[in-house]
Amino acid sequence: MLSELLAGALSDAAERRLTRPFAAVESAALDRAPAIDALHALSPADRVKIIAEVKRASPSRGTLAEISDPAALAVSYEFGGASAISVLTEGRRFLGSLADLEQVRAAVSVPVLRKDFIGEPYQVLEARAAGADLVLLIVAALDQATLGSLQTLVRELGMTALVETHSAEEVDRALDVGASLVGVNARNLSTFELDQELFGRLADRIPSGVVRVAESAVKTAADVAHYRAAGADVVLVGEALVTNDPILTLTEFLAV
Numbered sequence: 554m555l556s557e558l559l560a561g562a563l564s565d566a567a568e569r570r571l572t573r574p575f576a577a578v579e580s581a582a583l584d585r586a587p588a589i590d591a592l593h594a595l596s597p598a599d600r601v602k603i604i605a606e607v608k609r610a611s612p613s614r615g616t617l618a619e620i621s622d623p624a625a626l627a628v629s630y631e632f633g634g635a636s637a638i639s640v641l642t643e644g645r646r647f648l649g650s651l652a653d654l655e656q657v658r659a660a661v662s663v664p665v666l667r668k669d670f671i672g673e674p675y676q677v678l679e680a681r682a683a684g685a686d687l688v689l690l691i692v693a694a695l696d697q698a699t700l701g702s703l704q705t706l707v708r709e710l711g712m713t714a715l716v717e718t719h720s721a722e723e724v725d726r727a728l729d730v731g732a733s734l735v736g737v738n739a740r741n742l743s744t745f746e747l748d749q750e751l752f753g754r755l756a757d758r759i760p761s762g763v764v765r766v767a768e769s770a771v772k773t774a775a776d777v778a779h780y781r782a783a784g785a786d787v788v789l790v791g792e793a794l795v796t797n798d799p800i801l802t803l804t805e806f807l808a809v
């Protein structure tokens with residue numbers, strides 16, 4: 554499934570490139586106001602931090618929410634205390650777009666993450682051109698050389714990579730390319746199975762100085778507390794926020 558998602562995202566990027574060539578996206582990326590320092594916004598604190606996700610649908614859960622106004626949702630997230638906003642820009646299965654990201658960027662002042670299946674520099678430049686401060690890089694989808702070169706490009710553009718892992722070996726690969734923000738996704742993107750204990754098993758492999766992000770499988774405040782107790786600096790939440798009152802839910806989650 555993961556390779557299919559990546560292939561789809563790359564083919565959609567190739568399509569966009571026909572009307573918006575590499576050089577045009579590159580100059581748009583360089584023309585943007587500098588990216589916000591996401592590492593600072595997400596740095597370890599005496600309270601858990603939350604990345605709140607704008608997510609309409611997913612291949613494993615189907616349609617989650619309408620979200621006709623992603624900017625309004627993101628404003629609620631910011632008001633509710635989110636430290637950053639994740640925007641799913643994958644169009645085929647998650648029903649997102651770069652336009653969603655641009656609207657969110659214009660509406661909030663916290664860092665914004667492009668959540669997509671990224672495999673080539675063009676997509677990183679698109680992210681910066683749309684105003685993203687963070688880009689997701691999924692270790693399982695990339696060979697080590699590509700992971701390293703994409704992480705370098707993200708840094709050169711002043712952005713931060715959230716490097717997503719799902720095993721001890723993938724955590725080591727993330728650290729090998731110098732990741733400063735490492736995510737552990739409870740969901741296996743090939744089988745869609747959830748393992749909420751995975752973060753706890755891998756957290757110790759992530760050295761202090763690297764920000765630890767627990768991704769997926771948060772339904773209740775108790776789940777946030779569980780990840781926090783296991784060492785999460787940041788928790789990334791999608792479904793629970795788009796299917797409930799976002800401000801109330803965030804307030805509850807941040808009170809753990």
Ligand SMILES: O=P(O)(O)OC[C@@H](O)[C@@H](O)c1c[nH]c2ccccc12
Nearest residue numbers: 738768769770771789790791792793
């Ligand atoms: O809706 P949830 O279970 O709270 O999960 C959010 C986020 O972790 C999930 O959307 C996600 C994590 N990694 C991804 C990679 C691609 C697409 C989506 C994701």
